[in-house]
Amino acid sequence: MSDKPPVLEAIGISRSYPGVRALRGVDLALHPGEVKALVGENGAGKSTLIRIFGGIEQPSSGIVRLHGTETVLHNAQQSHSAGISIVSQEFRLVPQLTVTENIFLGHEVTRLGLIRPKEAKRRAVELLAELDLELDPSQTVGTLSIGDQQMVEIVRALSRKFDVLIMDEPTAALSGDEVNRLLALVRRLRNRGKAVLYVSHRLDEVFDVSDGIAVFRDGCKVADLPVSQLSEKRLVELMLGREFQPHMSQPVSRRAAADDRPIRLQVKGLTCPRLHEPVSFSARRGEILGLSGPVGCGRTEIMQSVFGMLPSRGEITLDGEPVSNSSPASVISSGIFLLSEDRKSEGILPHLNVLENMVISASQRKRERVAKWVPSPQAETRTYTRLKQDLKIRVDRAQQLIGNLSGGNQQKVLLGRAMLADCGVLLLNEPTRGVDIGAKEEIYHLIKKLARAGVTVLVSTSDTSELVALADRCLVLRAGRVMAELTGADIDEKSILAAALRTKSEEAAS
């Protein structure tokens, strides 16, 4: 394959954000008729490279070459017309439109500026047949299952003229059968001379379909080898890095598996969207329970269901008392608080100042008469000043709007909010997303401090090092199932990754 000149090349691409270098001098070449897999942990820089190919971000330095000529991709439109088609990780579908309309969104089938619905539908049927999909092209996308939506997203990428197809975790939401059909399609595309860049966390697929594997770690490409020269074991080592050491802030004494602390939170037979089978688990007083797994594995949905944000069935008890999870307000009043992974739209209240953001959920149980209606500025300032010191929040004035704070400081304010809510159980979704390294360590420290004070903490994260640093116990999920439960010293990046990546054969054996 390498006899043909590469169709798409990245040469010395770097991309830095304020304080972070997401990519450092990465080279990557894609040849026609080649499937290249791109693997690496979250935050290794895979998505950044894809966004650069997609024209959504510009490299700080380095160049992109298309068919040997240097090209600058200013926006998504230019990337499309250059022959690059991308299946992104997040769905970009419009739920109210039909399958056909979504497939051709942005490049509608037209004549004289008018849409030709019949022609569009005919082509949609053709494209769906490529994937052996039996979807009705006139069905609205919002009514489809997540897996089918993912397929529509893929068909949408196929509907454009392309030389290069980039797929960012296309199988995260797919079932085994759907995955097989997708892999068959990728092979057909390769035989037709297309270049495919395939990003996945599932190593069995990677070995199954790709010709070569590029491994990213911390923004660098650490390996780019033909698949014949790699084993799964070697690949995991490459992803984690040879110099892999246990996390520096690893707790000295993890709680032993045999634990005599009372059970605080008990979830029995919880069913909710994206979960393939009911989930049961419990967490003890002062325990930090980790939920791990790739994006789309269902751990976010478990947290949201417990907190009453998603419809769910199952039994939840707190210290033996049943919890009604009909709404977040009722869950909070039973003593469970959640911080969302989407801090911007589900966390901060942008028009309110830092102090108000912190005290907004403060427990009202102990207030009487006037204090029930009117907050005391002195008391609130005292609370704020105390927590500001405890949480090491760096902010000049309490009256500052929270939107102007850094991600780490915003998260600390929200942790303060959770603490004031007087809850015995804290659910944290991606607690350090968008937080710089320094604040990250401080937040870990805080979470551990809360646990030592008796709070039960659930941490759901795609960052495995976070769980190594924090968790006493860890559930590993994949595709809506709990794959493994790790305790104590067993929690390291390797075993979490191994559990999440377990191949199908092992799955069948277990």
Next chain:
Amino acid sequence: MTNQLQSAVEDGPSKADVRERRSYLLSFMTGYYLQVTTAVVIVGLSVFVPDFGNRANLQNIATQASFAGLVACGMTLLITAGLFDLSVAGIIAVVGVVTAKVLPATTIGMALLLAIAVGILLGLTNGVVVTKLRIPPFISTFGMLNIYLAVAFIATGGQVIPINSYYFQQLGTATVAGVPLVFIAFFVVAAASYCLLYRTYFGRRLRAIGSSEPAARMAGIPVDRVKILAFGLTGLFTAIAAIGLSALLSSSGGTMAKDMELNAIAITVVGGTALRGGRGTLLGTFTAAIFITVIANALNLLDVSSYVQNIVTGLILIAALIVGSVRKDVVRGAG
């Protein structure tokens, strides 16, 4: 009052060097631009327009500003929470008609109590329709407007009901130390609304909901209850306006407050409350009610046709929105 403003006031010129004092003056001017403009306009008109500055005309302005101003206080609370009420003209009609109907048969006190109760009830009904039936406020309160107006018309048979009680009429015309009673009511309601919005848990929750409803829900705020209460308060303030208006007109009828919702929203927006929620200013609403009435009054005195008056009102509204969008940049991270 905006947070920017609060901080400007609190920071003050503590280190009294000149540069800081100048920036303090600047932020005072940008913070209170509407108040400064209104004051300048009133002084200018008093000098240049004959009859503008006399006592009777000023009392007339204060009275006229109060009706839409009272409703605008409720509207400010609602818009701060990202809500709307287009049904206020209907509430005024129903409250006015109920008051006029019961007055001959009962005491003024009872009639007032009943008027207030009806206003609150209709407001709460709006709130329930918006939150429990999950119909967007724009549509649902527009529907309620038609229902309330129809009820008022049916109850009166399309006629205007006269009010003959002298003491009741006094509620619209009496003055205390030269200040019209309805204007005092407006001032008290505006001040109370300010305290409500910035000094109580309820107000903080309203602002939180307007700032980001998903985040407010996640913070455990009983969103529906807070919204219903805000509609109820708007009903209360609107009922007070209805009492004053029917007293001044000595009558009640279905069309007594036509276009009241648009006037109230215009006042709120000109006052500087963000249409997208999260930030509300009662001082702005109070001033804007006076400002808009002053302009209309002056144009009347100058014999400008009512069509041209509408053009002027429209221009003021657009100018206020432009100023608002410039000031909005202060709130970073607001969706």
